[in-house]
Amino acid sequence: MTTAPSRPSTATSLLAEELAGAVRGAVRFDTASRAMWSADSSNYRHVPIGVVQPVDADDVERAVEITRRHGVPLLPLGARTSICGQSINEAVVVDFHRHMHRVLEVDPDARTARVQPGTVLDDLRDAGRPHGLTFGPDPSTHNRCTLGGMIGNNACGSHSVAWGKTVDNVHELDVLLADGTRMTVGGEMDDAAIEAAAKRPGTEGRVYRDLRALRDRTADLVRTDTPDLTRRVSGYNVDQLLPEHGFDLARALVGTEGTCATILGATVRLVESPPARALAVLGFADAYTAADHVVPIREHSPLTIEGMDVGVIGALRAARPDDRTHEQLPRGTGWLYVETGGADRGEAEAKAEAIAKELAGATVDHKVVSDPTAMRGLWKIREDGAGIVTRGPGGVEAWPGWEDAAVQPAQFGNYLREFDALLSKHGRSGAYYGHFGDGCLHVRIDFDLLTTAGLRNFRGFLEDAADLAVAHGGSLSGEHGDGQARAELLSRMYSPRMIETFADFKAAWDPEGRMNPHRVVDPPRIDDDVRVFLGQPTIPTRTQLDLTHDGHPETGFGSAMRRCIGVAKCVTAQGGVMCPSYRVTGEEKHSTRGRARLLFEMASGQLVPDGWQSQEVHDALDLCLSCKGCSRDCPVGVDMATYKTEFLAQHYAGSRAKNRPRSHWSMGWLPAWLRIAGSIPGAPRLANALANRPALAGFAKKAGGIAPQRSIPPLAAKPLRRLLGKTDHAARPDVGKRILLWPDTFTEAFDPELALDAIAVLEALGYRVELPDGAVCCGLTWVTTGQVGAARKIIARSLERIRPWLEDGVPVVGLEPSCTAALRGDSLKVLGREHELAQTASASIRTFAEVLAEHTDELAGLADGSERSALVQIHCHQYAELGTDADRAVLSALGVQADVLDEGCCGLAGNFGFEDGHYEVSTACAERGLMPAVRAASGETTVLADGYSCRTQIRQLENGGHEPTHLASLAAQALGLRPGPRG
Structure with missing residues (x-):
């Protein structure tokens, strides 16, 4: 098992210095960056030498030249969502995701587009949309995966039954070899064209000569050894060198996982996107029966045939109990999503209805939808599947490892039955989904990756699973490539001579073996470098917050740090909430993923030193807004706001509390200061007058650690309770259904009149609005600043104050969303999930809208x-x-x-x-x-x-x-x- 030094050597420092002097983009050889780029979406961990983020092709050429002179390996990559470990290595990473991400041109007549390697797929689709065009392959990561990464992995997505894999949609590639040679390749070539190319000077001519010789001596072998599958992604596309495929070097490079060349740009083919679409969701008795019926559906030429097992729904309900999206599914325990297209909505819907009608005898139930909103809701279940099924009911962890094997669609039902039997044989279980129409299965399995015995079981299962796929004439990978997860197993799928052919293909492009070494060719073991096995916590992990949803409090932090598996939805540019600071800065350390990686490395202590006192982690968390968006948007449920609170609590524990920033005392204790001000007649007006005097306001802001650009919000002349004393509220009839108004700090001190409006509306609906007998607080300001001990006392005291209402079953209505959410969720983390009053309050609290929605x-x-x-x-x-x-x-x-x-x-x-x-x-x-x-x-x-x-x-x-x-x-x-x- 390999490790990388935690401190750079002198040679590495010289390399970093030379790169920084030559490259205009960022050069990152610091500990935090190496930690954040040490993992992708796979099970593996490899710490890079450093990271280069080029701004243009010239930057890339300079970086390649310098690394060549230093003799170090290179790894070009995009969004790092790879599941098989091909986007991590002990190499200098060339990261295209940050800068080189433009769609350079769309040619609607030729139906092509020119893109930079870091172009996000959705950006390309947006560029093609005005012309009625799209890029056919569309992985579920379409809003963050890059074209360079898709080309590297030969990505497919849900619409491959209609538009094929990435290899079927690449026209031309601009590539840079490890020795600095730049080439443009692509298109079919006859013998005369190949001969002319072979006569070019230098490396370029040699590449053509070597590949032509390889084709000539292996053509018959390649024809017999390459499975005839639409979803064959494992190994290199050496079949594209055959005469019948036109000796297309661009297509031959697709799926090489950065092991042969660096992509500087690509010209890709676009396809017509149907103006309207509809979705038939077919419910079957089980997933096996669903798989048995994909072949007749294919005869209708649908756009997609996706499948899903009931296990995905179980994982969804466990992860998001309040999410009711799954209720839109028709009855069944196995489903097929069949999408159709048409010139208009009626035509698309008619096609979907025809498929549903033809399959009526085999299905339990079905639903046909053409409303875009309804379709998006149903697709979200499927697209989030990769993240959702990483945690099953009860918090059971599930992992990739056998992620996406593919067989002929006609074999898929039988393969699925035998696959489930294999799971049982090894004592494993997993929820699955996938591209059933192409015979491709995605599954996350409850491997034990924390023990030596568990790793032996992991290896034994993968070997048997590989043999099962091959026995069905299948491919070890039907979408995600080989990387470290598959490459060692390729010898079970291909003959020794074919494995040699792959090595010769790589050598033609990269004779020194510096491009992403030990991927596809000369691979490491599949059970080496397993991230969670190597990175088990070495620091005390007993938490101040209750993280029992991630395991027992004794080990809760360690389990929480394993939660991020690199789905990377946090590095999207729009939609949802997470991650606000990343969307502003574009910095990896400000993404949920980047912060989670640093916390993981902090816990293991191998790369990020100093444990809870880590400055790297502190700096990364500084711009976390604690917005909680990740807890909803992240398919895996990474809750960085909670992790930040825990880190701050540990970071400033005990005598270190004196090192807290001034803002923790001013704004963390804001409810206390406001309560004091509200109790003194005239104090709010005096405070407002002083806040309007620049010199005094400036002094106060500096003393409180407040941004000088901010205005201090004015206090209400009278806080809520004193304002209520001037109304006739107390004299109103003591009738109606009781409801307790939670007088939160912000409403009471700043906007009390909206509470009067709320009371008026509730009374108009027949409620008798009551208030607690004294001050209450949800403790949120103490929670967000990591003052968990104080928060615990404040929340417990407040809940005790409203105990009579809770025991009488009186609903509690909150007006401030953050306080209401804190009572529903944070109180359980602070007081403990077994705390009786916290449980009752969490179940009793309602938003103002939730109360009104009943009327x-x-x-x-x-x-x-x-x-x-x-x-x-x-x-x-x-x-x-x-x-x-x-x-x-x-x-x-x-x-x-x-x-x-x-x-x-x-x-x-x-x-x-x-x-x-x-x-x-x-x-x-x-x-x-x-x-x-x-x-x-x-x-x-x-x-x-x-x-x-x-x-x-x-x-x-x-x-x-x-x-x-x-x-x-x-x-x-x-x-x-x-x-x-x-x-």
Whole structure:
């Protein structure tokens, strides 16, 4: 098992210095970068020598020349979502994902596009869309995988039954060899063209001569030894050298996993995208029966035939108990997704209905949908499958390893039955899904990768699984390539002479063996370099927070650090919430994945030293907004906000508390300071007056570690309880269904009038609104600053204060989303999941919208009927833990045309945006989408933001153009209880 030195040698330092002087892009040989690039989506770990992020082809050429002179290996890569270990190595990494990611040209007449290697697939599809064109292969990672990576792996995706693999869609490649030779290859060549190319000077001519000689001596072998499969991805595409395939060197390079050349650019083929699509979801008695019926469906020429087993749904329900998307599936325990296309929606739907009708005798149930929103919801289950099934019910860990073997579609049902028997033989289980129409199976298996005995079982299963696939005439890999996970097993699929042919093919391009060595050719063992086996924690892992969803608290942190498996949804550019700081900076250490890698290495202690005192981890977590977006968006459920809290708690434990930043004392203890100010008559007005004096405000901000660019939000003249004392609320009849209003710190101190609106609306619906007898707090500001001990006392005291209502079964309604989410989720982590009051409070807490959603008919009857429109910014904590279905239902009942933004975090995120040093990132988050949308909204449009942080960010960046409001105020206006919306 290989390891890399934690400190660079003198030679490595000289290499880094020379690269930094020659390359305009970033050169990263620091410990944190090497740690973050040491893993991909596979089971393996290989620490790179360093990372180069070139800005253009000239940078790449300079980097290749310098590494050639130093005699070190090279690894070109894209988004690092590879599952087989081909995108990690002890090499100098050339990372194209950061800069070289442009679509250079789309030629709609030729149906081609020229792209840089770091181009994200969705960006290419967006460029082709205006012309009715798309790139056919579409892996589930389409919003972050790169064209260079797809070419390296010969990626396929769900539409391969219609449009083939990447190899079928590549026209030309601009490549750079390890010795600095630059070549353009691609297209069919006859003998005359090959002869002319072979006469070119230098390395280029030699490559053509060597490959021609290889073809001539192995043609018959290649024809007989290459399985006739649409999904044969294992090994090199040496069959593309055959005369019948036109000696196409571009296609021959597809799937070489960076072992032969570096791709500088590619010309790819585009296909016509049907204007409309429909989806037939067919439910079968089991996945075997589903697999048995793919061949007759293929005769209808659908766009895709995807399959899924009920185990995926079990994993989904365990990971996301509140997610009801799976309820949209028809009855069954095995499903096929069959997508059809047409000139219009009716034609596409008719094709889908025809397939469903023909299979009616074999299915248990079916559903045909053509509404794009409904289709997206169903596809999301399938696309998130790779992440969802990494944790099964009860938190059982599942891993790749035997990820995507493929057989002939006609053999697929029998293969699946025998595969399940093989799992049972080895005492393993796994949930599977895959490209059933092409006979390709994806599965995550509950391997034990933490013990020596477990690794022996892992190896034995892989060997038997390889033999089973070959016995069915299949390929070890049907999509994800070979890497370290497959390459050692290729000798079970190919003859010794074919293995030699692969070695000769690589040698023709890379005679010195410097391109991504030991992948495909001369491979390491499949059970070496296993990341979680080698990286088991060496630091104390007992946590201050309850991480029992990841294992026992004694080992909870170690299990949590294994949670990230590199799905990389956190490095997407848009959609959802995660990861706000990455989307602003583009830095790997600001992605959820990058932070998780550093925490993993910190726990193991091999590369990132100093344990809980690690400066590398501290720096990476500094720009984590604790928005919780990853806990919802990450298919694996990585919860970086919780991990940050745990790290801060450990980092500043005991005597180290004195080293906490000033903002932890000012904003972490903000509820306490506000409560003191609210108890003194006149104090809010005095504080506001002082805050408006620049010199005094500047001193206060510096003392509190607050960004000097920030304005201090004004306090309400009277906090909520004192304001209620001036109303007739206390004198109202003691009737109606009881409900307890949670008077959170922000509503009480800053926006108490929205609480009056909420009370008015609830009373109009027949509720008797009650308040706790004294001050309460969810403890969130202490949680986000890692002051877990203080948070524990505050939450316990607050829950004890509302115990009478909890014991009487009185629902608790929260107005501030972050506080409501904290009571529903964080209280269990802080107090422990077995804490009785925390459990009861978590089950009792409701958002204001959730309460109102039980009265939509009444709301519709009480509303004044006025036409209203609203631009809605969902608070990140609500998005992550509470959901938005109730809000949408209430707005609809009130007659509000709602435009719910999908622009991510507002960037303020509680204390984050106020902390000194965070202002630029905070405002950049808002300017990515939220603030342009607010400024573009008409004057009649209500800007709805239930979160106090969101409202504050909008107020401070909009400068009075739109006054954001809360749902309570909008509802009070619509019901005629208040004159107009207000914050």
